[in-house]
Amino acid sequence: MDVRQLRYFVGIAESRSLTEASRRLHIVQPALSQRLGDLEKELGVQLVVRGRVGTALTPAGVELHENAKRILKQIDYATAAVKEKAGVVEGVLTIGLLRSLSPVLSVRLFTELREAMPGVRPQIRVGYSAELEAMLHQGALDLATLVTEPGQGGGARTMAFSERLCLVGSSAMLAPVSRRPRLKHVVGMPLLLSPMQPAHRLVMEAAEQQGLSLDVVGGIEDVASILELCEAGLGVTILTSFVAKRAAERRGMAVLPIAERGLERHLRIALQHDAHRSAAVLVGESILGRVLGDVLRRA
Template sequence: MDVRQLRYFATVVDTGSLSKAAVRLSISQPSLSQQIVGMEDDLGVPLLLRSSSGVRPTEPGMALYRHARTILKQFEQMRGDVLRGEHSESGQVAVGLPTSIAAVIAVPLFNRLQIAYPNIQLQLFESMSGYLIELLANGRLDMAVLFRETETRGLTVSPLFNEHLSLCGVPWVGDADSSSVPLSLVSGVPLVLPGKANGLRLLIERTFAREGLELNVVADIDSLPTMLTIAREGQVGSILSGALARQPGAAILGRRLVEPSLQRMVSLCVPNAVPQNAASRAVQNTIQAIVREEALQWDTVMQV
């Protein structure tokens, strides 16, 4: 098995289709299929589940995919270091940002890298945290900003700041002119929140249960723009990052939850299986600098 075959296999998994992967790789579909079959024969296990709707990896195939992504990233980094020099701030760096964090960090990050490191090609992935964790595990990202505070196997976790959560919308709850609202007043208020597997949802559920409050979730919505739109209409609220309500043009009421406050640690997470090059370190330093300078956006900032 060689790097070329690993690239073929990873592309098939990424596209979910042998025909689409063949087009992307500029080879014929029969040749690609033959390469995959050869890998399955070599390893002695099926790597793909084939159906009329496409292909998806088996459990052994998913394990191979994760290793393949790590190897391919190391290979590309090796080529870049040799061609550009190990200490050159150039090349592609992939960063994952949750949507609430991207609203504050993404544009400043792009602008600063354009000025300070014009040879760095930034790739930004904006999504829910769960998908970003999957991309990190699969070797698709060089780093991601995630809501966690503890070390995780395979990741170096560097705390950035504590994010205070706010009640968004529902101006009829408490004092709409106040910058905060007691959590007790949110008991029974209709809310839209992310699905039950989401970390934010779990934090909210645990806090409401601990305080003996009624959590009235009227819809599970794994889309930040949709939750904001619903909360903006005023009749149903949501509990989200306070920074979202403070963005220019947000047009939504956001009040920090207090008594007790709801907050979560935001950290910069970097896979430790692949050595970081100069470009990756430059992006990490830039993210940390933006966080320090935008402290007021989150109220409480950790030392970075």
């Protein structure tokens, strides 16, 4: 089993189709099928099940896929480390951004990374905190922005940030509300909250601790869709200050910072625990921290 076989296998596993994998890997499909067959023969186990609509991994294939990704990542790190000794900084830097931050952060982050490190190819992936943390542990990301749950430590190297939560809705619906509302002031208001949103879970948990009964009329995972409902007067929602500021730019919308203590979203920048701290990773961490801090200060 060699490095090329592992790269081909990872390509097949992640494409879920030999046809798509051959396109991504720039190798004709018969040759790719032969490489896979050789690998399965060498290991003495079936790794992939071929079907009419694509391929699926066997349990043995899943195990090899996870190990192969870690091995290939370490090889990439070793290659980068050797080149850095000769003053060369290049390769791929993969960064995970929270969905709520991506619309404003991605382009600026990509641009500044390319300006600082022309030889590095940034790859930015977007997801919820739990998804990004899983990808970080799996070795699919070099660093990521994560939501820090209450009581969760971040480690000595962690860059930490926080942002307030805001009540967001049409100006008409929020007209009777205090300019600095507390959670008790939203009782009786139709709330649009999604359990998939960490900020919304925080609000629900805080209300439960205070014995408050919130009128949650429903929710949509997508923030843009929730804002459309708010504009239509179908409810109000609670968003982080960063996202709320963008909502305030919409006609007829109002944003009120919540004065409740503890209703904050805490963020951190996390790196792979066992990853080589290459120059690209360290510079990327510094740029991400600066860009994120700047954006949150303006929120």
